Amino acid sequence: MDAIAAAQVLSEIGYLLRQDPKESFRAKAFSRAAWSLAVERPDLDSLQQANRLTSIEGVGPGIAKILSGLVETGRSSYLDRLRTEMGQPARDDESTIDLASYQGDLHSHTNWSDGRATMLEMARGAKALGYRYLGITDHSPRIKVVNGLDAERLLAQSREREQVEQEVDGLALLQGIEVDILEDGGLDLPDAVLELLDIVIASPHVKLRQEPAAMTERMLRAVSNPNVDVIGHPTGRRPGSREGASYDVDLVFREAAKHGVALEIDCDPARMDLSPEHARLALELGCNFSLDADAHAPAEFAYVHMAAWMARRAGIPMDRILNFKPLEGLTMIAK
Ligand SMILES: [Zn+2]
Ligand SMILES: [Zn+2]
Numbered sequence: 001m002d003a004i005a006a007a008q009v010l011s012e013i014g015y016l017l018r019q020d021p022k023e024s025f026r027a028k029a030f031s032r033a034a035w036s037l038a039v040e041r042p043d044l045d046s047l048q049q050a051n052r053l054t055s056i057e058g059v060g061p062g063i064a065k066i067l068s069g070l071v072e073t074g075r076s077s078y079l080d081r082l083r084t085e086m087g088q089p090a091r092d093d094e095s096t097i098d099l100a101s102y103q104g105d106l107h108s109h110t111n112w113s114d115g116r117a118t119m120l121e122m123a124r125g126a127k128a129l130g131y132r133y134l135g136i137t138d139h140s141p142r143i144k145v146v147n148g149l150d151a152e153r154l155l156a157q158s159r160e161r162e163q164v165e166q167e168v169d170g171l172a173l174l175q176g177i178e179v180d181i182l183e184d185g186g187l188d189l190p191d192a193v194l195e196l197l198d199i200v201i202a203s204p205h206v207k208l209r210q211e212p213a214a215m216t217e218r219m220l221r222a223v224s225n226p227n228v229d230v231i232g233h234p235t236g237r238r239p240g241s242r243e244g245a246s247y248d249v250d251l252v253f254r255e256a257a258k259h260g261v262a263l264e265i266d267c268d269p270a271r272m273d274l275s276p277e278h279a280r281l282a283l284e285l286g287c288n289f290s291l292d293a294d295a296h297a298p299a300e301f302a303y304v305h306m307a308a309w310m311a312r313r314a315g316i317p318m319d320r321i322l323n324f325k326p327l328e329g330l331t332m333i334a335k
Helices: 003-018 021-040 044-049 061-073 077-085 119-128 151-167 212-224 249-259 276-284 298-307 309-313
Strands: 133-139 172-180 199-203 262-266 289-292
Touching: 003 021, 003 061, 003 077, 003 298, 003 309, 021 061, 021 298, 044 061, 061 077, 119 133, 119 151, 119 298, 133 151, 133 199, 151 172, 212 249, 249 262, 249 276, 262 276, 276 289, 276 309
Parallel strands: 133 172, 172 199, 262 289
Antiparallel strands: none
């Protein structure tokens, strides 16, 4: 059994458990174990034979039992049962997501804002995973607590980007921003700044409880901005702890498709946003997707490898996901 495949099973279990507040402790334990499989990629078959699955970090006896069944049979009866209980049975139209073809992550943070690693460390982490490109998308100025970047600091960051790119051979660094979607749908940096960047991810972070009509207007305005390439974690939800913004998803996703704005599937286990259900709707409405870790440290790049099951369950073919395109295929770069 491949460690990445197992990581996705444990991640989905964690996700389903998160829907029940009473299970939040176990949910996190499953997500942590999934993460450790995706980062360490242990040889599960030999650990199973030696009865040493618990030697994997984050895998206690309970999770080891489920993992053991999975390694033995290639499927998890526990996951099957949870899916049935939660009304989310397996579907026969799931897609195939081959992460060996994953070209790069478009959404990451460095210590220029709230990341915990330098740009160089992030670039080396991405390179070690075989990525061809990495979007450096720190926060915009309004989020003061995370030291968001204004135009001046973005310029300074672009100089560091050039240096790092020279140091890490074969990895393209995309200079970008995760810009806040303001309450009225305007963006937290002027268009004149945004149009200079390789990639603009516009995300809702605050005032997510706006009433739905106003929230719909806000999101519609954001997706119509010609500088926006991706909507980051489109609802702002945190499964098990915070409901996402509620708006007319049908209308907003249609508009995103019309403007060629991709919707993100943010793989951070605390976010999992878009949900597989919303992603499926967006697929039907013609949207493209971005499958990102939203990493704040190099080890978090592995979130993609544990949560890609969301794209699979949504039935999204790989050609609708930006991260499987080569650098030259990313139209936003030329935009
Ligand atoms: Zn964000
Ligand atoms: Zn982010």
